[in-house]
Amino acid sequence: MDRPYNDAELMAVLLSREVRDGEISACGTLSMLPAAGLLLAQATHAPDAELIILGSPFVPFATSRQFHYLAQRGDLGLFFVSGVQIDRRGNYNLHLLGRDPDRPDQRFPGGYGGGMIYYAARRTVIFRTEHTPRSLVERVDFISAAGQTPPAVLRYGGPTGVVTPMASLRFDAGAGLLRLASVHAPHTVADVVRSTGFDLGDVSGVGPTPPPSAEELGVLRGEVCARMIESGTYPDWARANLGAGRAA
Amino acid sequence: MGIPYLPVLGLAGTDLLRRREDMKLLPDPFHPERQTVVVQALRPDVALFHGLRADRAGNVCFGYESDNTILAEASRTVLVTVEEVVDALAPEERAAALPGILVTAVAQARYGAHPAGAPGAYPQDGEHLTRYAQAARSDETFAAYLRETVFDLPDHAAYVARFVPEGWGQRGQLRLQAAGD
Numbered sequence: 337m338d339r340p341y342n343d344a345e346l347m348a349v350l351l352s353r354e355v356r357d358g359e360i361s362a363c364g365t366l367s368m369l370p371a372a373g374l375l376l377a378q379a380t381h382a383p384d385a386e387l388i389i390l391g392s393p394f395v396p397f398a399t400s401r402q403f404h405y406l407a408q409r410g411d412l413g414l415f416f417v418s419g420v421q422i423d424r425r426g427n428y429n430l431h432l433l434g435r436d437p438d439r440p441d442q443r444f445p446g447g448y449g450g451g452m453i454y455y456a457a458r459r460t461v462i463f464r465t466e467h468t469p470r471s472l473v474e475r476v477d478f479i480s481a482a483g484q485t486p487p488a489v490l491r492y493g494g495p496t497g498v499v500t501p502m503a504s505l506r507f508d509a510g511a512g513l514l515r516l517a518s519v520h521a522p523h524t525v526a527d528v529v530r531s532t533g534f535d536l537g538d539v540s541g542v543g544p545t546p547p548p549s550a551e552e553l554g555v556l557r558g559e560v561c562a563r564m565i566e567s568g569t570y571p572d573w574a575r576a577n578l579g580a581g582r583a584a
Numbered sequence: 585m586g587i588p589y590l591p592v593l594g595l596a597g598t599d600l601l602r603r604r605e606d607m608k609l610l611p612d613p614f615h616p617e618r619q620t621v622v623v624q625a626l627r628p629d630v631a632l633f634h635g636l637r638a639d640r641a642g643n644v645c646f647g648y649e650s651d652n653t654i655l656a657e658a659s660r661t662v663l664v665t666v667e668e669v670v671d672a673l674a675p676e677e678r679a680a681a682l683p684g685i686l687v688t689a690v691a692q693a694r695y696g697a698h699p700a701g702a703p704g705a706y707p708q709d710g711e712h713l714t715r716y717a718q719a720a721r722s723d724e725t726f727a728a729y730l731r732e733t734v735f736d737l738p739d740h741a742a743y744v745a746r747f748v749p750e751g752w753g754q755r756g757q758l759r760l761q762a763a764g765d
Contacts, residue, residue: 455594482597
């Protein structure tokens with residue numbers, strides 16, 4: 337691939353652009369890409385963003401109860417989450433794969449926190465490192481977080497978009513559907529349509545994603561990578577992925 | 585805790601709610617036009633967890649604010665292991681301790697949290713946890729892991745001798761009182 341950045345750097349940059357200054361933005365444990373994205377945002381356009389990176393030193397709390405109630409009262413501006421499957425209606429699945437939930441083919445970390453935060457955080461951006469028909473599906477095997485809201489239920493926020501190594505999708509709240517927003521070079525709209533397990537609808541007019549800028553990449557590989565290593569926030573991942581093979 | 589149920593914002597429309605008997609979407613008693621998820625409270629017969637230090641009255645200090653407090657408040661019987669039992673906790677430890685009135689029994693078990701960590705004493709043992717995760721991939725390998733680390737050992741001291749790395753946590757913040765202090 338003839339790009340001056342790798343997929344991890346691309347996704348970290350795209351996730352960082354979702355962060356708004358002055359808000360509280362968070363990601364769960366074992367979420368390296370948003371951890372890097374959050375730190376990048378704070379080092380660039382969002383110096384007053386409050387960051388919560390669960391499972392790292394960037395956690396202001398001693399207990400998960402405290403994080404739970406921060407979310408419940410609607411104070412989370414943005415939450416980054418991943419799902420093993422994501423569907424057209426903005427549902428995601430972090431629970432199990434298989435037709436029969438009593439005898440799943442595979443189990444995943446589970447659904448409580450995500451299913452709660454999907455309602456409570458003002459925006460949720462889903463990241464997925466695999467963009468294939470098995471990860472972006474027509475209907476998830478198990479809804480652990482619901483894109484649709486039953487009538488008369490209070491909801492502060494919900495699905496915002498999905499970022500993969502191929503494309504960015506946006507949730508159209510009016511239609512209740514994910515739509516293709518932009519495609520990351522060198523991939524084409526046709527590549528994305530072929531790699532997506534659901535109908536993306538009208539994709540005419542979908543353009544390329546603005547690629548990571550030299551400034552974004554520079555800060556990511558320099559300051560952010562160093563901060564991850566120093567603070568013990570996925571240091572091995574940072575060394576292997578940020579500026580990998582390019583650092584002098 | 586020990587409450588009948590708790591309301592939660594969220595979870596509506598999920599398969600979790602569809603499959604769990606202990607979670608329901610019901611009219612909000614204070615806003616009847618609104619529906620809210622309520623979850624039935626757990627009322628465990630027994631809670632087991634590990635703390636840093638306990639005094640002879642059963643007050644338990646974790647070294648940090650711990651969600652184990654909620655677990656103790658919800659459970660009928662509360663059994664706690666600690667790194668050390670002391671005559672009296674330091675005043676600042678006592679101020680943030682799990683009150684002994686909620687605790688049924690305390691036992692000293694040095695390295696009782698291993699392979700997990702005990703904040704203030706030692707970190708988690710990543711190498712052992714990787715082994716645990718690999719063993720947990722199948723019932724057979726997990727049964728073998730349990731035989732080796734639990735069932736075939738006479739006591740906790742044998743586990744520590746065999747599985748806790750020499751001097752584990754000693755270079756960390758562990759400041760346990762010398763025996764007899």
